[in-house]
Amino acid sequence: MEEVEDKQRLDRDFTELYRAHLRDVYSYAYYRIGNHHDAEDLTEQTFLQAYRHFDRAQRESNGRPLRPWLIRIAHNLAANYYRDRSRRPMTRLEDAAVLSAPRGTEEMVEGLEEVKEVLEGVSKLPDDRREALIMRFALDMDNREIARALGRSEGATKVLIHRAIKQLEQGLNDE
Amino acid sequence: MSDAERVERLLRMALAPVEPPEALSDRLERGLTELTDAAVEELADWELSTMRDPRNWARPAAAVVVGGLAAGGLVLVRARQQHRKRQVTGLRALERSLRDVADDLEKRLRR
Numbered sequence: 199m200e201e202v203e204d205k206q207r208l209d210r211d212f213t214e215l216y217r218a219h220l221r222d223v224y225s226y227a228y229y230r231i232g233n234h235h236d237a238e239d240l241t242e243q244t245f246l247q248a249y250r251h252f253d254r255a256q257r258e259s260n261g262r263p264l265r266p267w268l269i270r271i272a273h274n275l276a277a278n279y280y281r282d283r284s285r286r287p288m289t290r291l292e293d294a295a296v297l298s299a300p301r302g303t304e305e306m307v308e309g310l311e312e313v314k315e316v317l318e319g320v321s322k323l324p325d326d327r328r329e330a331l332i333m334r335f336a337l338d339m340d341n342r343e344i345a346r347a348l349g350r351s352e353g354a355t356k357v358l359i360h361r362a363i364k365q366l367e368q369g370l371n372d373e
Numbered sequence: 374m375s376d377a378e379r380v381e382r383l384l385r386m387a388l389a390p391v392e393p394p395e396a397l398s399d400r401l402e403r404g405l406t407e408l409t410d411a412a413v414e415e416l417a418d419w420e421l422s423t424m425r426d427p428r429n430w431a432r433p434a435a436a437v438v439v440g441g442l443a444a445g446g447l448v449l450v451r452a453r454q455q456h457r458k459r460q461v462t463g464l465r466a467l468e469r470s471l472r473d474v475a476d477d478l479e480k481r482l483r484r
Contacts, residue, residue, distance in 0.1 A: 209409065220401075224393035238397045246404050309386055316383040335381075335388040367380045 212252050216245060219265055222337045223272055229332045230276045232321075240279065244272040266346035269333065273347060312370075319369045327362035334359055 223244050227237040248255075248271055255267050320328055326348065333339040333347060345355040374382075 216401075216405075220393055220398070221390055224397070225388075225391045228391045229388060234394070237391075238394070238400070241393065241397060242401050242404060245401055246408065249405055249408055309383065312383050313387045316380070316387045320384075320387065331384060332388060335384045336390055363377055363380050363384075366384070367376045370380065371376070 208253055208256070211256065212249055215248070215252075215264055215268065219268055220245075222265060223268060225336045226269055226272050226332055227276065229320075229336055230272070230329070231279065236279065240272060240275055243275050244268065247271050247275070262346075263343070265337075265339070266343045269337070269339075269347040270349070273329065315370055316366060319366045322369075323362055323365060327358060327365065330355065330358045331362050 220241070224237060224241045227240040227244070228234065231237050231240060248268055255264060259267070320331060323331070329348065330344055333344045339347070341352050341355050341359070344359070345352045348355065348358075350358070
């Protein structure tokens with residue numbers, strides 16, 4: 199009966215993880231890949247792979263949150279996606295979340311041009327910097343979580359994000 | 374506001390979280406259900422293989438419970454799955470046949 203209880207607990211925990219982070223995984227996939235169709239595929243593959251390895255991940259997490267592990271799966275799958283298809287990420291501006299996000303019309307129109315420039319800037323950043331920004335701003339992950347997802351130290355992650363923002367800032371000032 | 378703060382504000386707007394489409398949730402839930410079904414079948418097969426050993430014949434009911442309860446996992450995911458009913462029917466048939474074996478065994482032992 200112990201097996202049954204373990205299986206029930208595992209499925210219950212996975213359901214919670216799925217509920218809590220479907221939007222995170224989808225947002226990450228969307229900004230990484232740049233189109234909804236492939237972002238859906240990537241999200242699906244991420245959760246299917248996560249389910250297969252959930253038992254082990256939970257045992258090895260020592261109670262730490264599993265979101266970085268989940269995003270790391272998506273990160274690896276996205277890397278395969280680019281390797282297989284020799285593609286470069288490009289967020290289509292007409293699909294960008296900024297256009298559908300609920301906020302005041304005036305604010306949207308005012309900031310739209312700048313937002314477009316920032317999105318273009320993000321798409322031109324080196325992969326690691328772009329990813330760190332997606333995790334920070336789309337998923338609201340802290341340095342520790344991002345570090346775990348990227349397999350880096352917290353210090354290195356902090357520097358990575360700082361440099362990414364500086365690079366964007368420089369790009370915007372040049373235009 | 375410093376330049377860095379301005380860029381951060383713009384990044385928050387540009388990289389706003391994206392809601393996944395409803396169709397994706399349905400698709401995902403189907404995929405996860407298939408995975409759990411496969412796990413249930415594996416568990417049931419394992420229990421059936423142990424039945425070949427007479428020393429394990431006292432366990433048929435437990436085998437059914439293991440399979441049945443495992444099938445109940447991912448309740449959320451299963452909620453919308455119509456095809457699941459067919460799987461349940463299959464498990465109930467298995468449960469009946471195992472109960473028959475257990476009853477038969479019990480009768481023989483009483484004789």
